[in-house]
Amino acid sequence: MATILERRELTPVTKLFVVRAPLVARNARPGQFVIVRVDEHGERVPISLTDFDPEAGTVTLVVQEVGKTSGLICRLEEGEEMLDLAGPLGQPAPLPDTGHAVLVGGGFGAGAVHPIARELRRRGVRVTSIVGARTAELLILRELLEPESDEYLPCTDDGSLGFKGFTAQLLGQMLDEGAGFTVCYAIGPMAMMRAVAETTRPYRVKTLVSLDPIMLDGTGMCGACRVSIGGETKFACVDGPFFEAHAVDFDQAVVRSKMYVDEERLAVELAAAGR
Amino acid sequence: MPIVYPTKIEMPALDPVERRETWDEVAVGYTVERALAEARRCVQCQDPVCEQGCPVGVPIRAFVRRVALGDFEGAAALIRTKNVLPAICGRVCPVEHQCEARCSVRGRFDPVGVGRLERFVADWERANRANGGAPAVAPRPEKIAIVGSGPAGLTAASDLVQLGYQVTVYEALHAIGGVLRYGIPEFRLPKAIVDEDVERLRALGVDFETNVIIGKTVTIDELLGDLGYAAVFVGTGAGSPKFMNVPGENLKGVYSANEYLTRVNLMRAYSFPEYDTPVKRPTRAAVIGAGDTAMDAARVSIRLGAKETHVVYRRTQAEMGARAEDFKRCGEEGAIFDWLTAPVRFLGDDNGCVRAMECIRMELGEPDESGRRRPVPVEGSEFTMEANLVVIALGTNPNPLIPLTTEGLETNAHGCVVVDPETGRTSREGVYAGGDIATGAATVILAMGAGRRAATAIDEYVRSRAAAAA
Ligand SMILES: Cc1cc2nc3c(=O)[nH]c(=O)nc-3n(C[C@H](O)[C@H](O)[C@H](O)COP(=O)(O)OP(=O)(O)OC[C@H]3O[C@@H](n4cnc5c(N)ncnc54)[C@H](O)[C@@H]3O)c2cc1C
Ligand SMILES: Cc1cc2nc3c(=O)[nH]c(=O)nc-3n(C[C@H](O)[C@H](O)[C@H](O)COP(=O)(O)OP(=O)(O)OC[C@H]3O[C@@H](n4cnc5c(N)ncnc54)[C@H](O)[C@@H]3O)c2cc1C
Ligand code: SF4
Ligand code: SF4
Ligand code: FES
Numbered sequence: 001m002a003t004i005l006e007r008r009e010l011t012p013v014t015k016l017f018v019v020r021a022p023l024v025a026r027n028a029r030p031g032q033f034v035i036v037r038v039d040e041h042g043e044r045v046p047i048s049l050t051d052f053d054p055e056a057g058t059v060t061l062v063v064q065e066v067g068k069t070s071g072l073i074c075r076l077e078e079g080e081e082m083l084d085l086a087g088p089l090g091q092p093a094p095l096p097d098t099g100h101a102v103l104v105g106g107g108f109g110a111g112a113v114h115p116i117a118r119e120l121r122r123r124g125v126r127v128t129s130i131v132g133a134r135t136a137e138l139l140i141l142r143e144l145l146e147p148e149s150d151e152y153l154p155c156t157d158d159g160s161l162g163f164k165g166f167t168a169q170l171l172g173q174m175l176d177e178g179a180g181f182t183v184c185y186a187i188g189p190m191a192m193m194r195a196v197a198e199t200t201r202p203y204r205v206k207t208l209v210s211l212d213p214i215m216l217d218g219t220g221m222c223g224a225c226r227v228s229i230g231g232e233t234k235f236a237c238v239d240g241p242f243f244e245a246h247a248v249d250f251d252q253a254v255v256r257s258k259m260y261v262d263e264e265r266l267a268v269e270l271a272a273a274g275r
Numbered sequence: 276m277p278i279v280y281p282t283k284i285e286m287p288a289l290d291p292v293e294r295r296e297t298w299d300e301v302a303v304g305y306t307v308e309r310a311l312a313e314a315r316r317c318v319q320c321q322d323p324v325c326e327q328g329c330p331v332g333v334p335i336r337a338f339v340r341r342v343a344l345g346d347f348e349g350a351a352a353l354i355r356t357k358n359v360l361p362a363i364c365g366r367v368c369p370v371e372h373q374c375e376a377r378c379s380v381r382g383r384f385d386p387v388g389v390g391r392l393e394r395f396v397a398d399w400e401r402a403n404r405a406n407g408g409a410p411a412v413a414p415r416p417e418k419i420a421i422v423g424s425g426p427a428g429l430t431a432a433s434d435l436v437q438l439g440y441q442v443t444v445y446e447a448l449h450a451i452g453g454v455l456r457y458g459i460p461e462f463r464l465p466k467a468i469v470d471e472d473v474e475r476l477r478a479l480g481v482d483f484e485t486n487v488i489i490g491k492t493v494t495i496d497e498l499l500g501d502l503g504y505a506a507v508f509v510g511t512g513a514g515s516p517k518f519m520n521v522p523g524e525n526l527k528g529v530y531s532a533n534e535y536l537t538r539v540n541l542m543r544a545y546s547f548p549e550y551d552t553p554v555k556r557p558t559r560a561a562v563i564g565a566g567d568t569a570m571d572a573a574r575v576s577i578r579l580g581a582k583e584t585h586v587v588y589r590r591t592q593a594e595m596g597a598r599a600e601d602f603k604r605c606g607e608e609g610a611i612f613d614w615l616t617a618p619v620r621f622l623g624d625d626n627g628c629v630r631a632m633e634c635i636r637m638e639l640g641e642p643d644e645s646g647r648r649r650p651v652p653v654e655g656s657e658f659t660m661e662a663n664l665v666v667i668a669l670g671t672n673p674n675p676l677i678p679l680t681t682e683g684l685e686t687n688a689h690g691c692v693v694v695d696p697e698t699g700r701t702s703r704e705g706v707y708a709g710g711d712i713a714t715g716a717a718t719v720i721l722a723m724g725a726g727r728r729a730a731t732a733i734d735e736y737v738r739s740r741a742a743a744a745a
Contacts, residue, residue, distance in 0.1 A: 043551040084449040086486035221514040222534035255627035263553035
């Protein structure tokens with residue numbers, strides 16, 4: 001069981017949790033995730049590590065409510081427990097020791113890029129962070145990511161803060177203008193990661209995306225999380241979650257992520273009706 | 276020589292039609308009268324050859340005699356000297372290849388129902404709460420870590436705690452039991468039985484730590500170093516599912532057996548939406564393979580409401596790996612067996628859901644490395660089989676995580692950890708392994724036997740180190 005030490009409301013649908021998990025914090029690396037289960041009837045859902053502190057024995061999770069389980073997590077309070085929390089899972093993001101990295105974050109990804117930024121800077125890599133949201137109030141975790149970035153560039157769809165438009169559009173503009181990015185990391189909604197992949201492709205910038213297929217065990221035992229990378233099937237939970245964006249079969253990933261839409265809708269409806 | 280009833284005393288079972296509607300255990304178990312009658316079929320051989328067929332050497336003749344005399348407590352005590360999970364083994368052992376295969380009355384008559392009797396005794400013991408705690412032992416200071424909570428790990432834990440060690444079992448999932456928990460369905464092995472066995476170990480002092488993935492959360496080197504364990508037993512099983520690498524395999528509705536069974540058993544998706552994890556409910560299911568896993572997947576499909584369930588296997592019934600009893604029950608419940616048939620690709624609909632598979636017929640050719648006749652495709656025999664849910668049950672490989680994160684741990688070409696079969700000793704000092712991680716996918720009782728041998732070897736190792744240090 002993992003006790004929630006701190007809970008913060010980042011947006012009406014996005015919550016941040018600092019959770020006690022000393023063993024996970026001890027060996028966690030940037031880019032890894034955990035599997036959380038809320039209660040005895042709960043699903044196992046993967047959540048990225050937005051931060052981890054081995055000394056304090058804590059990990060930080062940012063959860064965006066998109067369905068039943070994420071909703072249940074978001075409603076947990078300080079002092080309550082997450083029944084199960086297992087990790088760190090997945091391969092750490094492969095990180096260079098030199099160059100100029102551009103990090104693109106949307107949704108919960110605005111937090112999940114944070115440990116990558118921190119480690120890259122520690123290694124002496126220059127970091128540009130591009131973070132997107134619909135509007136200024138929904139832009140999250142600036143206070144966490146900005147200090148770990150050499151350059152922090154917010155984007156909003158409505159132009160209420162920073163660049164007006166999508167993150168991939170700003171990225172494209174910067175690449176056009178000759179930004180010398182040597183590597184790109186993108187974490188966020190599939191559509192955003194796909195747009196980033198298409199944007200960097202002509203510039204041949206090495207691009208890594210954190211794929212978020214449906215998972216079950218998260219330990220390589222089931223294959224629910226399989227993704228096609230360059231025509232080869234990989235298990236995202238053990239081979240990923242980071243993959244070379246230009247080799248990802250996004251069409252398949254999108255289709256597979258919709259496997260349980262009917263069931264997901266039913267679960268939300270029943271939950272709303274107070275089942 | 277007493278008169279032997281030619282056939283085994285029947286084991287009551289739920290009606291096949293009724294079964295399609297329930298997850299309750301199918302085989303109901305012997306009554307006292309039936310158990311007495313079956314036990315009396317044993318002729319108490321001078322040389323009990325049946326015992327050579329049991330991988331852990333259960334004293335079969337003696338326990339069956341106790342049953343025949345009505346001394347069930349005595350029978351239970353005898354079984355427990357060799358087998359710590361008799362209620363489980365009595366249900367899932369492939370007895371026709373093990374103890375019962377050797378029974379001397381076999382041939383002329385049905386063999387003695389050793390598995391059924393073992394189950395009866397274990398169930399009687401559970402119901403009557405006999406044989407409570409184990410005798411108190413002098414505690415030893417050393418800590419032993421067990422990695423994985425399948426039958427291999429549970430057996431090693433049981434033996435080591437009873438030798439006085441401080442035993443911690445680390446399990447990657449949120450529940451204890453390995454395949455017993457996530458793989459074998461409720462209707463064949465009620466989870467209440469696994470729970471009780473786990474509780475018994477807890478009462479003996481075994482500490483269970485779930486959600487710990489050794490190699491990720493903590494490494495073997497950390498266990499032996501900072502964390503101060505004197506030895507480690509690796510019983511992580513063979514959990515990595517094999518796929519076929521044919522077109523369409525990633526369509527929605529194509530599952531590995533592990534995923535399908537884990538959703539249903541571990542996560543209780545059959546009770547969705549009461550439980551949050553969903554599973555697709557088939558109307559026409561196809562299961563590829565013909566081992567225990569395939570039978571379980573087919574029987575799960577039937578219970579999830581499939582109107583038609585096919586078991587598709589590229590060889591014949593003679594080569595299948597499933598236990599005889601489960602094959603029979605699977606057929607009774609309405610599964611259709613398509614022998615000498617293999618899928619070549621999966622076909623999807625506009626939404627990316629599987630709707631059919633293209634299959635090809637096979638014939639048996641020359642024997643291959645396994646000694647079985649190799650299936651060869653019959654040219655031009657392609658046909659399409661409709662299915663809106665496909666389960667691939669072609670076996671599993673050892674999970675590479677521990678070998679990848681443990682320097683100096685030797686593995687073979689199949690990814691199995693190399694061990695001395697007598698002791699479970701690996702290439703790393705203080706690290707022992709057994710069960711499916713060492714043998715590749717095998718059986719519950721073989722895993723238990725390996726756990727037991729490793730526990731003995733670990734005890735010797737720790738004692739000799741303690742003696743050397745003194
Ligand atoms: C490696 C990884 C890291 C992730 N990190 C985060 C994070 O830091 N914060 C966050 O809010 N979300 C994260 N997610 C996504 C999160 O796991 C899903 O949003 C969550 O499982 C949805 O569950 P639900 O019941 O609320 O929604 P549902 O109604 O079940 O589904 C809504 C959406 O979530 C996806 N989804 C459903 N079940 C799963 C599952 N078991 N595993 C993965 N996706 C699923 C579906 O494709 C669907 O599009 C991550 C996913 C992965 C794979
Ligand atoms: C569906 C199915 C049906 C079967 N039916 C039968 C049957 O009827 N009769 C029979 O005799 N055999 C049967 N078998 C085979 C039998 O279940 C296995 O041979 C046996 O369970 C192997 O035991 P084990 O202890 O080696 O490993 P497992 O039972 O596989 O347990 C290994 C455990 O280790 C955990 N683990 C893995 N990696 C790590 C890690 N890094 N850190 C921590 N924990 C980890 C896993 O989560 C798992 O819980 C069946 C198998 C399946 C899949
Ligand atoms: S443990 Fe299995 S093989 Fe041994 S006697 Fe019991 S049923 Fe037979
Ligand atoms: S071989 Fe058969 S008849 Fe003989 S002791 Fe064993 S179970 Fe009894
Ligand atoms: S989630 Fe099961 S193998 Fe990746």
